[in-house]
Amino acid sequence: MARVVVVGGGIAGVYFINRLLELVKDVEVVLVEPEDHHFFVLGVPMAFGGLVDFQELAFPLAALRRVGHLKFGANALSQEKDKPCIRGAREGPICGDYIVLAPGAVRLGSVNYWTLNGAQELYNKAASAKAVRFVVNTFTPVIGFQELAYAIKSRFPEKEVSVHVVYASPDYDFLLDAWTSKAREIGVEVSSDPPEWRKGELHVSVPAAKAHPLAANLEVAPTTFETDIERVYLIGDSSLIKLDLPPIGWGALWQATIAAQAV
Ligand SMILES: Cc1cc2nc3c(=O)[nH]c(=O)nc-3n(C[C@H](O)[C@H](O)[C@H](O)COP(=O)(O)OP(=O)(O)OC[C@H]3O[C@@H](n4cnc5c(N)ncnc54)[C@H](O)[C@@H]3O)c2cc1C
DSSP states (O other): OEEEEEEOOSHHHHHHHHHHHHHOSSEEEEEEOSSSEEEOGGGHHHHHTTSSOGGGGEEEGGGOTTEEEEOSOEEEEEEETTEEEEEESSOOOEEOSEEEEOOOEEEESSOOTTSHHHHHHHHHHHHHSSEEEEEEEESSBOTTHHHHHHHHHHHOTTSEEEEEEEEEOGGGHHHHHHHHHHHHHTTEEEESSOOOOOTTOEEEEEOEEEEOGGGTTOOBOTTTOBBSSTTEEEOSHHHHHHTTOOOOHHHHHHHHHHHHHHO
16 A cells, blocks of 8 residues: 655645545555644635634644644655655654655745734734734735735724735736725725834734745656655645745645646
């Protein structure tokens, strides 16, 4: 029976597992993920808008059937007896016939709203601030701040909410152009100047994204997402960044589907 080790239980990793189990009946799947839960990041704007509780976006990994969960953060790849393996600071090697890396990206910025605690913390700060201002100054901006601005404005109509696109990669012009007039319609101001600092306001610096350290030195094939290490695949935000594609969830789902077929 083939053994597949998946690193990262975000959208890319979990969707990959789902597709793989549909396609292959006789396979052992091990998920390496430091959290107890899968966090549904795409739902964060719904929680900001009050449509769901933050806790409802966390799905316990124990509920995944036919999947073994090892709770640690992987930090190195190795090769043992011709098999690709993954190690943690104190764990490993955990080896498989295939390794699928899906650890997301590293985000550089003032807030981390990709985690349950980070998203809740940002919501609490936004709820008590006089005004909320998103500052976008990134080469690879991360999707999501637009929906958060809408959600905050619709939940707290009396609050000033603005987005300051000081710099964003031209790749995002098509998204920002379409979005700007809509944002103004619902009362979210958009400007290309940085906001002035005023007491009681919350400034959110929208994080740039860069490839995860596990993926930093890997080459990725643009059609199968196999890396230059045989039988090691890279999918999700880090893979998309390396391939010069926008790091968005839909891209992660597409990669997960192709990689499951390839494996
Ligand atoms: C507010 C918001 C709204 C968004 N809305 C949309 C949208 O509408 N449409 C869209 O397409 N995209 C959207 N996105 C982008 C989308 O959420 C990301 O592209 C997607 O989450 C990337 O999935 P991923 O699995 O690659 O990474 P992640 O979701 O970041 O998951 C990575 C997982 O790997 C784990 N991990 C990290 N390091 C290690 C390690 N060393 N070892 C083991 N595990 C590790 C993490 O704990 C995490 O569980 C939004 C993002 C945000 C923030």
